[in-house]
Amino acid sequence: MIKVNKLFKFLKKKGINFYSGVPDSVLKSTKTYLEKRKRWQHITAANEGSAIATCIGYFLSTSKLSCAYLQNSGLGNAINPIISIAHKKVYSIPILLMIGWRGSPGMKDEPQHLAKGAITIKLLKLLNIKFCILNNQNDFHKLGKLINFSKKNKVIVACLIRKNVLIGNNKEKINNTFKSDIKRAEFIKILLNEIGKKTKLISTTGYASRELYQLRKKHNLKKGRDFYVVGGMGHxxxxxxxxxxxxxxxxxxxxxxxxxxxxxxxxxxxxxFAKANYKHILLNNFSHESVGGQKTFSEKVDFAAIAKATGYKKYFYLNKKENMKKIIKKFFMSKGPNFLEVAIKTGSMKGLLRPKNLITVKKQFMVK
Ligand SMILES: Cc1ncc(C[n+]2csc(CCOP(=O)(O)OP(=O)(O)O)c2C)c(N)n1
Structure with missing residues (x-):
């Protein structure tokens, strides 16, 4: 096990003082440390490719090494700027990748993580990225060598961290200042009662999919068909x-x-391009709640303006339980593509299950 403050102290000693990344459950204990950094020392990136790009920009202004942190599933997003900008044969830019290794061989995990976990090392080798696996603080000397190599040769290097290796204070409460009395599960349950028998539901990665799956099981809710986007976050x-x-x-x-x-x-x-049947619902809790509650800064985003500017026909907003049914009905009656922003409190169902039998899920979704 590695104490998170020891890791960051070590990285500071090695001259790393800038971080950009997308949060991950394996790295969730880094939350307290990273969110206390100053605005110019830690950037929450929209996706892992953008995290790499930020580190590239930082190097262009400082000539210093920085750290991009990501879940191994996000390595896919990161590969484009890694190869097409930072590669030795292009601009030769050094960065340390701190990678949360979901689905590492021998670990129990979900299918999408097992698939990526099994090829993570192969991918790094293919990318010609030298790496080490951090299991405990004795491994810091390997990391130190890699950092020196990265600085000297102006190349990207990586460290892999498995589940339950990093420990630190991650019990800190999520600061949710939203004026809403709705929980995600409460909204989804009402939604499942209001949709048509054959409505298709496509849910995002993390708690939204898990709660949708669980609520159906728990309350035997049969209207509609689900497709859980368990990986491929953002798609x-x-x-x-x-x-x-x-x-x-x-x-x-x-x-x-x-x-x-x-x-x-x-x-x-x-x-x-969407037609009238497209209904976009945003469950907005200002945070990556599924992986530890790191901030998304979505409280600063005016989704009403964005929906309008990108061509959605209508925008709806919901933050009170008492209005749920009424607004959901109105939303479904109005022509799409339309957008419903639901402000939700953080907090998820107890003993959350994970969607299983994904091939069956797909087949049921595809029934006409
Ligand atoms: C490409 C990629 N990067 C990171 C992750 C890790 N991850 C899983 S769920 C999640 C948070 C999703 O946040 P949000 O959409 O706000 O939903 P919430 O967790 O708040 O319900 C993250 C970062 C991932 N699965 N895939």
Whole structure:
């Protein structure tokens, strides 16, 4: 095990004082440390590619090494700027990648993490990125050597961290100042009563999908068909777009603030190309709650203005339980593509399950 403050102290000693990344459950104990950094020392990035880009920019102004942190699933997002900008044969820019290694061999995990976990090392090798695995503080000397190598040769290096290795204070309360009395699960339950029998629901990564799955099981709610975007965070809205263009059914995307921000450009495509059956719901809790409650800064985003500017027909807002049914009805009656922002309190159901039998889920979703 590694104490998170020891790791950051070590990195500081090695001259690293700038971080950019997307949070991950494996790295959640870094939250307190990172969120206390000054604005110019820690940038929460929309996606992992943007985290790499920020570190590249930092190097251009400081000539210093910085750290991009990410979950291994986000390595896919990061590969483009890693190869096309930072690569030794392009601009040769040094960065340390701190990678939360979900699905590492031998660990129990979800299918999407097992798939990525099994090829993470192969990917790093293919990318020619030298790496070490951090299991305990004795491994810091390996990390130190890698950092020296990165600085000297102006290349990207990486450290991999498995589940439950980093320990620190992550019990800090999520500071949710939203004026809302609705919990995610309360909204989803009402939604499942209000949708049509054949409505298609496409839900984002993390608690939204898990609660949707669990609520159906717990209350035997049968209306609609679900597709859980268990991995590929940020892509639920475009999966919904592709699906909505070729069905006459209503298609509902159940999105999160971290997810929508991750690939916010998708809203332009939806505003332009979606038909009347496209229904976009944002469950906004200002945080990446599923992986530890790190801030998304979505409280500063005017989604009403964005929806309008990207071509959605109508925007609705909900933050009171008593209005849930009324607003959901209005939302479904109005022509899409339309957008419903639901301010939610943080807090999720107890003993959350994870969607299982994904191939069956897909087949049931595809039934006409
Ligand atoms: C590409 C990628 N990066 C990071 C993650 C880790 N991750 C899973 S859920 C999640 C947070 C999602 O936040 P949001 O959409 O706001 O939903 P909430 O967790 O608040 O319900 C993150 C960062 C991931 N699964 N995939």
């Amino acid at each position: 639920a809205s475009m999966v919904a777009l592709g699906s909505s263009l070729y069905t006459s059914k209503q298609v509902v995307c159940l999105d999160g603030d971290g997810s929508i921000i991750m690939h916010m450009g998708s809203l332009t495509s939806i505003g332009n």
